[in-house]
Amino acid sequence: MNFFIKSYGCQMNLYDSQRIEDLLLSKQHSKMEDIEKANLIIFNTCSIREKADDKLFSDLGRANLLKQTSKEINFIIIVAGCVAQSRFQDILKRCPYVDAVVGPQDIQNIPDRIDDLIQHRDMDTLVLTKLDPKDKFEKFNNIFSFRSISEFLTIQEGCDNFCTYCVVPYTRGREFSRSVQEIVSEAKNLISRGCKEITLLGQNVNSYNGLGDDGKNWRLSQLLWELSKLSGLKRLRYTTSNPKDVDEDIAKAHRDIPILMPFLHLPVQSGSNSVLKKMNRKYTREKYLDVVNMLRDYRPDMAFSSDFIVGFPGESDSDFEDTINLVKRVKYSQSYSFKYSPRQHTPAAKMDNQISEKIKAERLKVLQNLLNSQQSEFNKNSIGKIEQVLFVKKGRNSNQINGRNEYFQAVTVNTDKAEIGDISNIKITNVSTHGLIGELV
Numbered sequence: 001m002n003f004f005i006k007s008y009g010c011q012m013n014l015y016d017s018q019r020i021e022d023l024l025l026s027k028q029h030s031k032m033e034d035i036e037k038a039n040l041i042i043f044n045t046c047s048i049r050e051k052a053d054d055k056l057f058s059d060l061g062r063a064n065l066l067k068q069t070s071k072e073i074n075f076i077i078i079v080a081g082c083v084a085q086s087r088f089q090d091i092l093k094r095c096p097y098v099d100a101v102v103g104p105q106d107i108q109n110i111p112d113r114i115d116d117l118i119q120h121r122d123m124d125t126l127v128l129t130k131l132d133p134k135d136k137f138e139k140f141n142n143i144f145s146f147r148s149i150s151e152f153l154t155i156q157e158g159c160d161n162f163c164t165y166c167v168v169p170y171t172r173g174r175e176f177s178r179s180v181q182e183i184v185s186e187a188k189n190l191i192s193r194g195c196k197e198i199t200l201l202g203q204n205v206n207s208y209n210g211l212g213d214d215g216k217n218w219r220l221s222q223l224l225w226e227l228s229k230l231s232g233l234k235r236l237r238y239t240t241s242n243p244k245d246v247d248e249d250i251a252k253a254h255r256d257i258p259i260l261m262p263f264l265h266l267p268v269q270s271g272s273n274s275v276l277k278k279m280n281r282k283y284t285r286e287k288y289l290d291v292v293n294m295l296r297d298y299r300p301d302m303a304f305s306s307d308f309i310v311g312f313p314g315e316s317d318s319d320f321e322d323t324i325n326l327v328k329r330v331k332y333s334q335s336y337s338f339k340y341s342p343r344q345h346t347p348a349a350k351m352d353n354q355i356s357e358k359i360k361a362e363r364l365k366v367l368q369n370l371l372n373s374q375q376s377e378f379n380k381n382s383i384g385k386i387e388q389v390l391f392v393k394k395g396r397n398s399n400q401i402n403g404r405n406e407y408f409q410a411v412t413v414n415t416d417k418a419e420i421g422d423i424s425n426i427k428i429t430n431v432s433t434h435g436l437i438g439e440l441v
């Protein structure tokens with residue numbers, strides 16, 4: 001069939017879409033960039049915040065129009081991913097034209113099930129929503145197409161933390177770590193195809209405990225050491241870390257592993273102890289600052305990014321001030337911040353003292369202004385310095401090439417002497433809206 005696939009969510013959602021794509025390509029289906037040319041439409045959804053969730057239903061309306069007016073005998077619409085898992089009953093009720101609803105731990109079954117759907121066209125909507133990821137990665141092993149110089153590799157998925165705002169434990173299930181052998185073999189495969197930078201992915205990478213070759217369960221720091229030995233790999237990153245699980249071994253890894261980049265996404269969510277407690281984050285602001293300081297002790301140039309939620313139920317002006325003060329202490333190089341969005345099944349959605357949209361919007365603006373000014377401060381510090389940049393794609397104009405420095409800041413260079421995949425010494429000459437400008441030295 002001619003398939004079109006859209007991703008709505010996080011990097012892991014994108015990784016899953018790429019694996020669905022690889023499986024379909026291996027079964028001789030063809031990928032379409034234009035939804036209007038497809039007769040198999042897959043929406044790989046996200047339910048982290050309400051906006052992502054709403055977008056699905058408007059896209060589904062459009063897909064149904066295409067289905068109704070299509071001359072194809074077989075026209076299949078599949079909703080995959082986190083909304084499929086958390087709201088499959090709504091989808092069945094509101095969108096009876098959807099042929100299959102497939103949660104994140106069942107996506108590997110999509111290609112086989114397409115054959116069923118074609119053979120039994122009048123069957124009820126197929127619902128696949130098991131929460132056990134074991135056979136998912138088995139099916140993915142060894143069918144990888146190479147996409148870019150910088151690739152993601154899922155090492156762990158699911159979450160056992162149950163932060164009270166978060167839908168992930170209900171959409172991706174309990175924590176599961178892939179074995180060291182599987183991860184190393186996927187990494188070697190990527191490197192052999194030209195990949196230079198790997199970002200290890202997981203909801204909670206710091207609680208990685210996959211089976212090692214020695215029969216023991218390995219920690220993230222051991223896995224990082226193992227991957228750092230692979231020849232041809234130039235840069236290693238990992239995301240996302242929960243501050244409560246970052247230990248001294250990780251800080252030492254940042255000091256001692258040359259290809260492990262001095263940048264860490266370390267979501268704090270809030271700087272108020274009372275809010276952190278209601279969020280069930282299991283750390284305090286003091287512990288968070290200790291973790292930041294420990295990492296900077298071992299690796300003085302360590303840069304940090306974070307996620308923030310403003311307007312969590314019960315957040316007072318003084319709680320919000322605590323967040324602002326913490327931001328001023330840490331000095332982030334970049335960040336993502338969101339208004340709290342109540343999610344189905346989560347305890348916070350039922351808490352008293354929900355905050356008004358107006359206050360959420362005001363607080364978000366104040367926070368984002370501060371975070372943006374910190375990012376430009378951070379980048380201004382690079383002006384005049386020589387930084388190592390890994391080039392990942394061509395720029396908008398001819399002669400322009402885009403890459404990232406070690407601190408994950410975007411760098412644009414005007415040159416025809418650098419190739420995608422090169423790591424070059426770049427003299428930073430200026431800052432742009434979202435990054436840096438430099439020249440080859």
Ligand code: 5AD
Nearest residue numbers: 165166267307308309338339340341
């Ligand atoms: N409302 C707003 N933001 C949320 N996040 C997760 N759940 C919610 C929610 N209910 C944010 C957190 C998380 C990031 C991926 O999304 O900041 O780290």
Ligand code: SF4
Nearest residue numbers: 009010046047048082
């Ligand atoms: Fe969205 Fe979370 Fe699912 Fe990723 S894991 S797709 S962020 S709901």
